[in-house]
Amino acid sequence: MAEKKFDFSLIIDNQDSIPKNVRQPMPIKADRKGPKTIAVLLIIGAILVLFQSYQDYLSNSLEDISQNDVDRLLETPNSQSDNPVTNEQYQQFHDDARDSGGYKIRSIGLFIASTLLIIGSINLFRLRKSGSIIATIGAGIGLLTGVYGSYLIRLASDENLIGPLVFTYEVFVYLCGICMFICGAFAALPLVNARAKEAFKENTKLRLVYDSEE
Numbered sequence: 001m002a003e004k005k006f007d008f009s010l011i012i013d014n015q016d017s018i019p020k021n022v023r024q025p026m027p028i029k030a031d032r033k034g035p036k037t038i039a040v041l042l043i044i045g046a047i048l049v050l051f052q053s054y055q056d057y058l059s060n061s062l063e064d065i066s067q068n069d070v071d072r073l074l075e076t077p078n079s080q081s082d083n084p085v086t087n088e089q090y091q092q093f094h095d096d097a098r099d100s101g102g103y104k105i106r107s108i109g110l111f112i113a114s115t116l117l118i119i120g121s122i123n124l125f126r127l128r129k130s131g132s133i134i135a136t137i138g139a140g141i142g143l144l145t146g147v148y149g150s151y152l153i154r155l156a157s158d159e160n161l162i163g164p165l166v167f168t169y170e171v172f173v174y175l176c177g178i179c180m181f182i183c184g185a186f187a188a189l190p191l192v193n194a195r196a197k198e199a200f201k202e203n204t205k206l207r208l209v210y211d212s213e214e
Contacts (some may be wrong), residue, residue, distance in 0.1 A: 020210055034195065035124055039121040047117045049142060050116040056110065097156040106145060114142070116135065117138040136187040139180055154170055
């Protein structure tokens with residue numbers, strides 16, 4: 001019995017029927033709400049930073065703290081310590097902190113930081129990339145000057161104060177650094193987020209079309 005042989009051949013006439021890319025990239029949807037939410041949070045943070053800057057300005061302007069204010073400031077710490085801080089010790093701490101430039105450095109630096117944060121937040125709310133950049137720079141300035149100024153004040157507290165007050169001014173160094181770092185991280189987030197960057201691009205195109213129509 002003769003063995004049967006079968007030949008199969010496949011002829012493709014239309015080469016376009018073969019998909020070039022099996023997996024198509026997903027389109028990136030612009031996120032307009034996220035940058036605006038961050039802008040609002042940055043404005044709130046900028047107001048708090050501005051308030052601290054004003055407090056440091058007042059502290060740097062004071063030659064001596066009033067007796068009533070010293071008593072009020074020392075009431076709680078002295079109640080938690082066996083070795084209370086005297087009014088003279090706190091006045092000397094204030095003089096050393098002022099003379100070291102800690103209040104002035106922190107006041108000026110935080111004022112510049114809060115101003116840049118507010119300007120950057122407004123531009124970021126308008127979906128402009130420059131707003132995120134300006135706010136990030138402001139947070140960086142606040143981080144450097146805030147930590148350095150707080151460190152100088154902390155050195156003055158180590159030399160003149162005892163008990164919980166020393167710990168308070170030490171914690172304030174880290175607290176200032178953490179707060180400004182968080183502000184900087186929020187400000188820089190839209191620069192690395194793909195959906196936020198897409199919103200910046202769309203807003204830029206809209207502004208270019210609007211300007212050309214004018």
